[in-house]
Amino acid sequence: MNRVPFVDLKAQYSSIKSExxxxxxxxxxxxxxxxxxxxxxxxxxxxxxYGVKHCISVANGTDSLYILMKMLNIGAGxxxxxxANSWISSSETISQTGARPVFIDIDPQFYTLxxxxxxxxxxxxxxxxxPVHLFGQVCDMDKIMKIANRHSIPVIEDCxxxxxxxxxxxxxxxxxxxxxxxxxxxxxxxxxxDAGCIITNNDELALKCKxxxxxxxxxxxxxxxEGINSRLDGIQAAxxxxxxxxxxxxxxxxxxxSVIYNNxxxxxxxxxxxxxxxxxxxxxxxxxxxxxxxxxxxxYLKEKGIETAIxxxxxxxxxxxxxxxxxxxxxxxxxxxxxxKILSLPMYPELTKEQIEYVCNCIKEFDIK
Ligand SMILES: *Cc1c(COP(=O)(O)O)cnc(C)c1O
Numbered sequence: 101m102n103r104v105p106f107v108d109l110k111a112q113y114s115s116i117k118s119e120x121x122x123x124x125x126x127x128x129x130x131x132x133x134x135x136x137x138x139x140x141x142x143x144x145x146x147x148x149x150y151g152v153k154h155c156i157s158v159a160n161g162t163d164s165l166y167i168l169m170k171m172l173n174i175g176a177g178x179x180x181x182x183x184a185n186s187w188i189s190s191s192e193t194i195s196q197t198g199a200r201p202v203f204i205d206i207d208p209q210f211y212t213l214x215x216x217x218x219x220x221x222x223x224x225x226x227x228x229x230x231p232v233h234l235f236g237q238v239c240d241m242d243k244i245m246k247i248a249n250r251h252s253i254p255v256i257e258d259c260x261x262x263x264x265x266x267x268x269x270x271x272x273x274x275x276x277x278x279x280x281x282x283x284x285x286x287x288x289x290x291x292x293x294d295a296g297c298i299i300t301n302n303d304e305l306a307l308k309c310k311x312x313x314x315x316x317x318x319x320x321x322x323x324x325x326e327g328i329n330s331r332l333d334g335i336q337a338a339x340x341x342x343x344x345x346x347x348x349x350x351x352x353x354x355x356x357x358s359v360i361y362n363n364x365x366x367x368x369x370x371x372x373x374x375x376x377x378x379x380x381x382x383x384x385x386x387x388x389x390x391x392x393x394x395x396x397x398x399x400y401l402k403e404k405g406i407e408t409a410i411x412x413x414x415x416x417x418x419x420x421x422x423x424x425x426x427x428x429x430x431x432x433x434x435x436x437x438x439x440x441k442i443l444s445l446p447m448y449p450e451l452t453k454e455q456i457e458y459v460c461n462c463i464k465e466f467d468i469k
Pocket of ligand 1: 160161162163186187189190232258260261281282283284294295296
């Protein structure tokens with residue numbers, strides 16, 4: 101039987117094994133475990149690829165959001181707006197600061213924050229907006245920045261799923277006051293453990309975030325404030341640096357794979373294909389279709405050896421964790437309807453044309469049955 105995994109991290113490791121092994125060995129030989137040249141090197145390389153002034157490495161892509169909000173002085177009594185369909189980090193970090201998460205529904209076409217609902221959600225307590233460039237798809241940053249600027253509210257871009265995505269030629273993460281990245285192993289740029297970073301052109305914010313993530317000190321034993329411990333370790337930094345020369349190639353391969361999927365699925369009337377926002381670069385962290393019989397289809401594909409996933413099976417405001425906000429499913433009609441229909445198909449750079457053909461044939465078989 102054919103087997104198509106949802107992601108295949110081993111395939112990527114095999115393709116650059118000697119580079120990764122050497123990177124790890126160097127860190128160990130030099131005992132550069134925390135801080136030091138490998139961490140600095142990665143920060144410089146990532147900032148330079150993004151054309152931004154600062155990259156502050158942190159322990160993961162949840163801390164990056166939390167640190168940014170803390171350093172923008174967000175806390176109790178404040179509200180932060182984010183989107184109803186995302187990974188819980190986007191909203192849980194808002195609560196972590198003491199502020200209240202305010203959810204808005206997704207756009208029916210592009211599945212990201214519906215910009216048309218944004219202005220209505222703003223109150224005098226709103227202290228930040230966190231648009232999430234979900235699945236690799238960017239939000240309409242023109243509309244978001246225009247509204248945010250009119251109200252002088254900072255925009256933190258959650259780029260955990262959108263490394264090197266672009267909106268009108270500008271890289272996601274470099275448009276708002278800061279971009280927040282995760283390098284969780286399965287992300288488009290993934291470490292071999294937890295890792296994340298913040299990018300920004302704002303000197304003051306960069307300095308504060310760096311200090312806060314390192315116990316409030318830029319120099320050892322000189323704590324200007326209390327902070328937290330959120331560091332990228334040397335081994336993860338060296339692995340990320342080893343991967344960086346390949347990331348644009350891997351991104352192109354994801355995009356090519358999305359085109360192969362589209363071409364094979366376009367004639368299938370039961371499948372709703374993912375749309376790409378005009379004037380943008382969608383980097384396909386996930387290839388998400390919609391299907392009326394989603395659960396049965398996923399089960400059928402599983403029997404055929406094809407792994408799928410759902411991002412996400414329950415929209416954030418519909419979760420038990422947010423029961424206290426007293427939302428009804430009808431408050432978020434698009435997210436609530438989508439959660440029963442969306443299906444993420446296998447997607448990674450090393451996925452072959454034959455594997456995609458097999459997946460699409462199996463979907464066709466299911467729909468003909
Ligand atoms: C993965 C992810 C995060 C959190 O990243 P971690 O590194 O796992 O903490 C935040 N937001 C979104 C949208 C994500 O997909």
